[in-house]
Amino acid sequence: xxxxxxxxxxxxxxxxxxxxxxxxxxxxxxxxxxxxxxxxxxxxxxxxxxxxxxxxxxxxxxxxxxxxxxxxxxxxxxxxxxxxxxxxxxxxxxxxxxxxxxxxxxxxxxxxxxxxxxxxxxxxxxxxxxxxxxxxxxxxxxxxxxxxxxxxxxxxxxxxxxxxxxxxxxxxxxxxxxxxxxxxxxxxxxxxxxxxxxxxxxxxxxxxxxxxxxxxxxxxxxxxxxxxxxxxxxxxxxxxxxxxxxxxxxxxxxxxxxxxxxxxxxxxxxxxxxxxxxxxxxxxxxxxxxxxxxxxxxxxxxxxxxxxxxxxxxxxxxxxxxxxxxxxxxxxxxxxxxxxxxxxxxxxxxxxxxxxxxxxxxxxxxxxxx
Ligand SMILES: [Zn+2]
Numbered sequence: 001x002x003x004x005x006x007x008x009x010x011x012x013x014x015x016x017x018x019x020x021x022x023x024x025x026x027x028x029x030x031x032x033x034x035x036x037x038x039x040x041x042x043x044x045x046x047x048x049x050x051x052x053x054x055x056x057x058x059x060x061x062x063x064x065x066x067x068x069x070x071x072x073x074x075x076x077x078x079x080x081x082x083x084x085x086x087x088x089x090x091x092x093x094x095x096x097x098x099x100x101x102x103x104x105x106x107x108x109x110x111x112x113x114x115x116x117x118x119x120x121x122x123x124x125x126x127x128x129x130x131x132x133x134x135x136x137x138x139x140x141x142x143x144x145x146x147x148x149x150x151x152x153x154x155x156x157x158x159x160x161x162x163x164x165x166x167x168x169x170x171x172x173x174x175x176x177x178x179x180x181x182x183x184x185x186x187x188x189x190x191x192x193x194x195x196x197x198x199x200x201x202x203x204x205x206x207x208x209x210x211x212x213x214x215x216x217x218x219x220x221x222x223x224x225x226x227x228x229x230x231x232x233x234x235x236x237x238x239x240x241x242x243x244x245x246x247x248x249x250x251x252x253x254x255x256x257x258x259x260x261x262x263x264x265x266x267x268x269x270x271x272x273x274x275x276x277x278x279x280x281x282x283x284x285x286x287x288x289x290x291x292x293x294x295x296x297x298x299x300x301x302x303x304x305x306x307x308x309x310x311x312x313x314x315x316x317x318x319x320x321x322x323x324x325x326x327x328x329x330x331x332x333x334x335x336x337x338x339x340x341x342x343x344x345x346x347x348x349x350x351x352x353x354x355x356x357x358x359x360x361x362x363x364x365x366x367x368x369x370x
Pocket of ligand 1: 093097128133311315
């Protein structure tokens with residue numbers, strides 16, 4: 001689905017001494033020292049983890065073993081999809097970044113929640129921690145915006161006539177995105193040993209075992225047993241309804257951080273190294289936007305991914321601290337004249353994503369792009 005670029009060397013940031021990030025890091029370090037806080041998760045995160053970890057199996061048992069009508073079981077599976085998204089945002093994401101706990105072992109264990117969700121933490125860490133967090137919105141390298149030809153996410157991607165309707169059909173693609181991810185994209189990455197245009201590091205034997213065992217277990221738990229208990233129609237409907245809510249929530253939250261009207265995109269050249277004329281942190285500020293920063297609801301639900309600016313600058317800090325970190329980032333950004341991108345509400349960010357997809361789909365930007 002997404003391999004038009006074949007030989008794209010990783011771009012280089014012209015760091016210019018990292019002045020902005022240097023001062024920002026010092027200020028953030030001083031804040032944590034002055035408050036006597038650890039940068040990793042605290043009781044707020046662990047309470048949330050307990051709620052999610054207890055709720056998912058409770059819902060699963062209710063859906064399959066209480067003798068409910070099939071439609072009620074299917075509905076409960078849709079709710080399980082919401083809780084899988086919560087587990088991904090709040091537990092797995094922090095753990096894979098090493099910010100869930102100060103213990104590496106605890107982070108590894110909770111990072112493997114990714115396997116319970118049907119994917120593979122080892123592959124995802126390369127896709128997300130290494131590629132997406134370094135080369136955010138760099139077309140040709142960042143796998144998160146590599147959905148061509150189905151979707152045109154930035155001006156440098158080729159336009160096709162069908163893109164005129166992408167703002168209409170994209171929700172349908174988002175709805176099947178997690179099934180595609182777990183049963184197609186993961187296998188493509190695993191067998192090619194590549195994430196888009198970047199090679200995976202060597203996969204240790206333990207990770208080969210985790211990949212295969214958890215794919216089989218996931219299929220048994222979320223396809224096999226539901227089909228056995230609810231019949232083919234009910235079981236498959238339950239599986240699809242789980243993924244519809246999961247796929248839409250994951251796609252919207254991640255796309256609203258980067259594919260909106262106020263963020264920037266860079267095209268990586270093929271065969272030669274692209275030079276990005278900014279320090280890495282300034283590039284992150286130009287390509288990432290927050291939404292609803294004062295909403296406790298969105299902060300709790302999305303695992304702080306409404307504070308994507310702070311997350312991209314400090315992925316090793318747990319999301320529970322981002323409201324405090326935001327004030328420091330805003331102050332230092334203003335001092336260095338670095339833009340701070342933010343939508344006050346979820347609705348404004350969502351509408352902006354829709355408008356940008358419509359504009360990119362119309363091809364109206366083609367004269368401007370190149
Ligand atoms: Zn991240």
